[in-house]
Amino acid sequence: MIPYGRQEITERDINSVVEILSSDFLTQGPVIPKFEHAVKGYCGASYALAVNSATSALHIACLALGLKEGDLLWTSPNTFVASANCALYCGAEVDFVDICPSTYNLSVEQLEEKLERASAMGRLPKILVTVHFAGQSCQMNEVRAIADSYGVKIIEDASHAIGGSFLSSKVGSCDYSDVTIFSFHPVKIITTGEGGMLLTNSKDVADRAELYRTHGITRQIDRLESNDGPWFYEQHCLGFNYRLTDIQGALGLSQLERLDEIVTRRHEIAGIYNQELADLPLTLPHQNPSQYSAYHLFVILVDPERRLQIFEKLREQDIGVNVHYIPVHTQPYFANLGFLREDFPEAMKYYRSTISIPMFPTLTEGDQGRVIEALVRELK
Ligand SMILES: *Cc1c(COP(=O)(O)O)cnc(C)c1O
Numbered sequence: 257m258i259p260y261g262r263q264e265i266t267e268r269d270i271n272s273v274v275e276i277l278s279s280d281f282l283t284q285g286p287v288i289p290k291f292e293h294a295v296k297g298y299c300g301a302s303y304a305l306a307v308n309s310a311t312s313a314l315h316i317a318c319l320a321l322g323l324k325e326g327d328l329l330w331t332s333p334n335t336f337v338a339s340a341n342c343a344l345y346c347g348a349e350v351d352f353v354d355i356c357p358s359t360y361n362l363s364v365e366q367l368e369e370k371l372e373r374a375s376a377m378g379r380l381p382k383i384l385v386t387v388h389f390a391g392q393s394c395q396m397n398e399v400r401a402i403a404d405s406y407g408v409k410i411i412e413d414a415s416h417a418i419g420g421s422f423l424s425s426k427v428g429s430c431d432y433s434d435v436t437i438f439s440f441h442p443v444k445i446i447t448t449g450e451g452g453m454l455l456t457n458s459k460d461v462a463d464r465a466e467l468y469r470t471h472g473i474t475r476q477i478d479r480l481e482s483n484d485g486p487w488f489y490e491q492h493c494l495g496f497n498y499r500l501t502d503i504q505g506a507l508g509l510s511q512l513e514r515l516d517e518i519v520t521r522r523h524e525i526a527g528i529y530n531q532e533l534a535d536l537p538l539t540l541p542h543q544n545p546s547q548y549s550a551y552h553l554f555v556i557l558v559d560p561e562r563r564l565q566i567f568e569k570l571r572e573q574d575i576g577v578n579v580h581y582i583p584v585h586t587q588p589y590f591a592n593l594g595f596l597r598e599d600f601p602e603a604m605k606y607y608r609s610t611i612s613i614p615m616f617p618t619l620t621e622g623d624q625g626r627v628i629e630a631l632v633r634e635l636k
Contacts, residue, residue: 257574257576258576258614259576259614259616260443260553260577260578260614260615261443261553261615262618263442263447263616264514264518264616264617264618266510266514268510269510269511272506273503273506275506276505279502281502283501283502283503284499285502286502287502287509288306288499288500288505290505290509291306291508291512292305292306292453294509295438295508296428296455298512298515299428299429299430299455300429300431301429301430301436301455301456302430302457302459303455303461304454305453305454305455305462305465305466305469306451306499306500306505306508307452307453307454307469307498308450308452308498308499309439309451310415310438310440310441310452313437313454314437315342315345315346315498316465316468316496316498317342317437317465318342318343318345318346318411319346319464319465320435320461320462320464320465320468321411321434321435323343323346323382323383324346324347324348325346327346327348328350328351328379328380329348329349329350329351329381329382329384329385330350330351330370330385331343331350331352331353331584332353332361332603333352333584333585333600334355334360334387334389334606334607335387335389335413335584336415337587338413339385339387339584340590342385343383348382350593352585352595352599352603353367353384354600355389355602355603356602358542359389359544360390360541360555361388361392361395362387362399363602364394364395364398364399367399367403371408374406375406380406382408383409383410384408384410384411385412386399386411386413386433388412388416388550389553389580390416390549390554390580391416391417391419391420391445391553392417392420392543392547392549393414393421393544393547394422395544395546396433397423399432400432409434410432410433410434410435411436411437412427412430412436412437413437414427414436415438415452416439416444416550416552417438418438418445418515419446419515419518419519420519420547420548420549420550421547421548422547423546423547428455430457434458435461435465436455437452437453437454437455438452438453439452440452440453440504440511443552444552445515445519446514446518447508447511448500448505448507448511449507450504451500451504452500463479467492468495468498469496469498470499471491471495471496472492472493472494472495473489473491473492474489474490474492475488479492517617518617521617522550522551522617523551525551525617525624526549526554526615528624529554532628533556533628536632536635537558537559538556539609541554551615553580553612554612554613555611555612556610556611556613556631557606557609558609558611559609560608560609563608566635570627570631573626573630575613575614575626575627575630577611577614578612579607579611579612580610582607583597583604585599585603613627614627
């Protein structure tokens, strides 16, 4: 089966992991600060914290930004459930902003209208989680301006988008947000097995997120309330164990060196799809010219009446197509919170037509040719 996404592991990646296995520290060693330093340097952010998943990064980002019971968080319905669940972990409520029909990202117009209504009703969100769907950044300058005028904080869920940029900023710079988070799951752009990272330009947010990452415990002398001696530590809040291991960090650090190469290769694959599928009755992913995508996914839209059949035909030929995403608000758990399927009609319309076709750096020319031929056969 040609999967829709897959990690690329080189000999160097393997050697860097093996080296850690025979070193003094498997976790809490020197590799994690190195990995954090390299990612924040690449992105141009001031602070970076490695964690054991993007889900954990979203959770502690919300806590560090002060999200609590009675608060509200908004995100896009066209995302993985984690972008919304982070609100519920904090005891806050969640709502969604419908998507733009061309980029499949949260719609700036809908955001503006919904904030105006929410403001009139006195029920503004504390946090907006913007999701850079498929690796394409949201229109962050506009999102930031609108959110700022209502005092709404922004988390960029950039799980798909490390290596991409918006205007002259790398995704992760936090030039237009309070926090950015990345995922290093194997289907994403670079991997640590499981893993994630939180970036911010606020020392305060970074300090609080760091506490939440490790049980709420600090050993930093300037932060201690008292000090009985060199063994001393204090717990200041209810935190978690969300640490990344040095084994994983070594893999991430090694992968990061190839990030630009990986994203370039993803653009090559996209270029071939765009050329070879141009004459078929399907919609290719529109690219907003103010951004450079990391191309986590390549999604096509087909006739909704034929989507299931096309999907099944491709799977029969061992082509691992997938669907991103089932709108979060339609999940039974969210339906139980009161959301109706047609609450976000653009996300539903998109969902009924979409298919993700294989997109990963080691996709061979031959395998990509097979995907293209199969689509031509089904759609011509
Ligand atoms: C993958 C993903 C996550 C969760 O990432 P994990 O590292 O698996 O926790 C969150 N948001 C989006 C948009 C994702 O694609």
